[in-house]
Amino acid sequence: MDFTASERSSGDPVRPSSAKIVVAGGLGAGKSTLIRSVCDIGPLRTEAVITMASAGPEGPGRAALQESASAVVDFGRVTLEESLVLYLFGIPGQDRFRSIRDDVVHGSIAAVVLADPLRPADSSSSVEHFERCGIPFVVALNSFDGQGRFDTDQARAALRIRPDVPVVPTDARRRDAVKELLVRAIEHALERRHSPPEGPAHAASH
Template sequence: MDYGISDEAVGPRSEDALPSSASSAVKVVIVGGFGVGKTTLVRSVSEIRPLTTEETMTQAGEGVDDIYGVEQKVHTTVAMDFGRISLNEELVLYLFGTPGQQRFWFLWNGLFKGALGAVVLVDTRRLEVSFDVIGRLEEAGVPFVVAVNSFPASPSYPVKELRDALDLPEAVPILMCDVRQRNSSRDVLVTLMQYLRSLVLSPEATT
C-alpha cells in the first residue's frame, strides 16, 4: 500500500532537535470523526516537520466511509499523524493524530496508551460522529477538551447547546477554533493543559 508519508519528514534536521531546556514531555492525542481537521491541526502547530500517513481515497471506501460534508476530500490518514510543539521552554507536547474512519479505529487503543489528554475536534455539520469518539475516550479514562473547528458551511450553536448535545459535564472545556491557524491550534492545546492542571488541583471537576 502506498502511504502518503510527508516528504518533509525524511531525514533529521538540527532545528528538529528537542530543546535542551525541555524537562517535561507529554503525549496528546488529536481525535475526531472523518475529515474534521486532525491532520491540519498537527501540521499547522507542529514546530518540527510533521509525519503524516495519508493515502489517496479510492473506491474501496465507497459505502464504508461516511463522507457527508467532506465530499471533496481526496486524502485520508490511515495510521497516524505526528508532530511536536513546545508550549514553553520546559514543556513539550508530542501530538498524535488518529485516523477518522471507523474502520481504522482499532488503532486508537495503541495511540491512547500513555496519553495525558486529548483534543476532540468537532464539525457541527456532523456532530453525531463525535458521540462514539467521546465514548471511547471516556472508556479509556483519557481527559479531553472539545474544539469546534470552523468550516464555512458549518452551523453555529451556543456552547450550552453543544454541551447538551454531547452530554458533557460543565467542567469539560468547549472552544471554537480554526485549525488552519497556528495560534488557534496552539490555544486549543494550551486550554487542554490548563484543564489537565485543574484536574490535578481539583479532581472532583470531572463530575
C-alpha cells in the same frame, strides 16, 4: 512521557519536559490540518492497514471473508514556552479502528476531540472512547470563516457531555488558535488531576 516541571541548578540550561496529546474526531473534522498548522517540524503521516472479518454469515468449513481498511495516524511536535514539548498524535475516529486508537492513546496526558460545527455528533465516538480510557479531554469546535450551525451549548448537548468538559471554538488552520487550544487541554488535565470528576463525562441519552 514525563509531564513535570524541569529541575535545574542556577546557570544550567532549561531541560524541556514532554507530554503526549492525542487528537481525534469525526471524519473530515480537521485533525490533520490542526497538527500541520501548529507543529515545529513537518508532520508525519503513517498508514496502518488492518484486516477485518466480514460481518456476513459463514457456512461450515468456509474461510472467513476478509476486507482491508487503512487508518491514517498523524504525528507532530510543538514546543510551548521553550520548556514543554508536546507530541501530537492524530487518530482515526471510527470505531472499526478502536485497536489502533487504544495503542496510540496509551501514555497520553490529555486529548482534543475536534468536532465539525455542522455535524458535532459525528465526534461522539471519540468522546466515548476517551471517557472509557479515563483521559481528560476538551472538545474543540472547528469553526472557521464564521461558519457553524451549532454554538458551544448546542454542541455540548449534541455530544451529551458534562458541564465541566470544556468546549472551545477554534480554527484548526491558525497556529495561535491551536496553541491556545493545547494549553487549555493541559490546564484541564491538571484540573482533573487535582479534582477527579464524579461519574461519566458522557451523559445518558434521554
